[in-house]
Structures are given as structure tokens and as C-alpha cells.
Amino acid sequence: MTDPAAGGPAPVRILVCDDHVVVRAGLLALLDSAPGIEVVGEAGTGEEALALAARLAPDVVLMDLQLGAGIDGVETTRRLTAGTPAPGAGRAPYVLVLTTYDTDADITRAIEAGATGYLLKAERPEELFAAIHAAAQGRTALSGPVAGRVMAGLRRPRPALTDRERDILAQLATGLGNREIARALFISEATVKTHLRRIYGKLGVETRAGAVAVAKEQRLLP
Missing domain, CATH: 3.40.50.2300 (Response regulator)
Structure with missing residues (x-):
């Protein structure tokens, strides 16, 4: 300039x-x-x-x-x-x-x-x-x-999520509830809850909002 x-x-x-x-x-x-x-x-x-x-x-x-x-x-x-x-x-x-x-x-x-x-x-x-x-x-x-x-x-290793866990996390980021996620992925609501518990454990969080925040932070979402 x-x-x-x-x-x-x-x-x-x-x-x-x-x-x-x-x-x-x-x-x-x-x-x-x-x-x-x-x-x-x-x-x-x-x-x-x-x-x-x-x-x-x-x-x-x-x-x-x-x-x-x-x-x-x-x-x-x-x-x-x-x-x-x-x-x-x-x-x-x-x-x-x-x-x-x-x-x-x-x-x-x-x-x-x-x-x-x-x-x-x-x-x-x-x-x-x-x-x-x-x-x-x-x-x-x-x-x-x-x-x-x-x-x-950049140095922090990313959590090893399964493909299904990534699918659920992506649905979670859109604001869907457990029932809506189950319908979208053609699985039971109980299965969604099981996967969510595993996701929370891998990401070190206790809430849905926490999981989405960490997922965005570590670029785990598509």
C-alpha cells in the first residue's frame, strides 16, 4: 500500500x-x-x-x-x-x-x-x-x-473415535436430541446413549455441549 x-x-x-x-x-x-x-x-x-x-x-x-x-x-x-x-x-x-x-x-x-x-x-x-x-x-x-x-x-493426539461415534457426534453438533439421532442413523435410542457415554469418556467431558466444543476444537467434525 x-x-x-x-x-x-x-x-x-x-x-x-x-x-x-x-x-x-x-x-x-x-x-x-x-x-x-x-x-x-x-x-x-x-x-x-x-x-x-x-x-x-x-x-x-x-x-x-x-x-x-x-x-x-x-x-x-x-x-x-x-x-x-x-x-x-x-x-x-x-x-x-x-x-x-x-x-x-x-x-x-x-x-x-x-x-x-x-x-x-x-x-x-x-x-x-x-x-x-x-x-x-x-x-x-x-x-x-x-x-x-x-x-x-496441534501436538495433542486426537481421540480415536469409531465411525459410528463420529456420526453421532456430527448429529449432536446440529442440536438433535437422542431420539432424533436414533431416527437419523436408524439405530435405537439406547444405542445412541451407549455411544454418547463412550464419546464423553474419550473426549473427557460430561455434557453434550462439552463434547461438541471439544470436537470443534480438535477438528473431529466433518
Whole structure:
């Protein structure tokens, strides 16, 4: 990116999306002092971020994960990265997640949705600025703790599920109950319950929601 008028690199155009007004104001003040960064808009909801991105064509969207009512940061990220670029933009914006949440499930969901980077709000300003510039070039930017979790997840052996257990887990992820799963797979409800107990044991969870979360985290679902 170059600035034709100045003959140097153009500033990275940023759209900030965070539902907390005070946090958003702090980010705007911080980014205003950053070299080579220009904030072109701010949004408090995912829907607002989508509308502004379509109109303003930012290079990078700084995205919180939890956005209150409406679609969350993960779904907003998915729509931003998969959508049609704004008029005049050569591509869809890159998304850099900035959040307080660092669970394996949150990290996995954000990256699978298309996020270029994942930072924690505890990062130093210099780290944030560097990550924004990296994201604007399409390079991955991860906080140290996040990178550690990603590497640990890659090294962790996946549970050895049978084909039938994977079928049931996939049905479980769609929100079906035991009876509906039994009908879909042409097995008895008792068989479904038996398989679920085995799945819970292999994944180290005790609930349906826990099983789905771990399955997504470890990419066990199709």
C-alpha cells in the first residue's frame, strides 16, 4: 500500500468493532497515536461492522469476540472474510481478533472463521501496532499465549473415535436430541446413549455441549 500524494506507504485503514463504548474509546485514542495507522470507523455490533466495512473498505477490522446482542465476533469475521469486497477495495478486509478470551474453543472458532490474527487485550500497545501492520499484509499475528495454545493443540493426539461415534457426534453438533439421532442413523435410542457415554469418556467431558466444543476444537467434525 502506497500513498500517491506522499510517495510513501499509505496508512493501514482500521475499523474497530467492540461493544463496550469505554473500551472502544480507549482503542481509538491509542490507535490515533500509532504511526501508519488510520481509524476509519467504529462499530458496536457485528451488523454495524458489516455495514461499515462494506461502505468504508478498511484494510483491517479489529474485532472483539463477544458483541452482546446480535451476531458475535466469530460470525461477523466469517461474513467479512467470505463476503464481497467493498466497492473500490481489492479484497475483503483482514480480521484481527482482539479479545480477553483465550480458550482453545474461542481461538479455534475465530481462526476457522477466517481471522488473520488473534490478540489478547493485555498485549502492550507496540505488540498491537505490529500485529495490525502484519495483518494488513495478510501475515498471521498471534499473542504469545495464543500461539502456545495453538501449538499444544496441534501436538495433542486426537481421540480415536469409531465411525459410528463420529456420526453421532456430527448429529449432536446440529442440536438433535437422542431420539432424533436414533431416527437419523436408524439405530435405537439406547444405542445412541451407549455411544454418547463412550464419546464423553474419550473426549473427557460430561455434557453434550462439552463434547461438541471439544470436537470443534480438535477438528473431529466433518
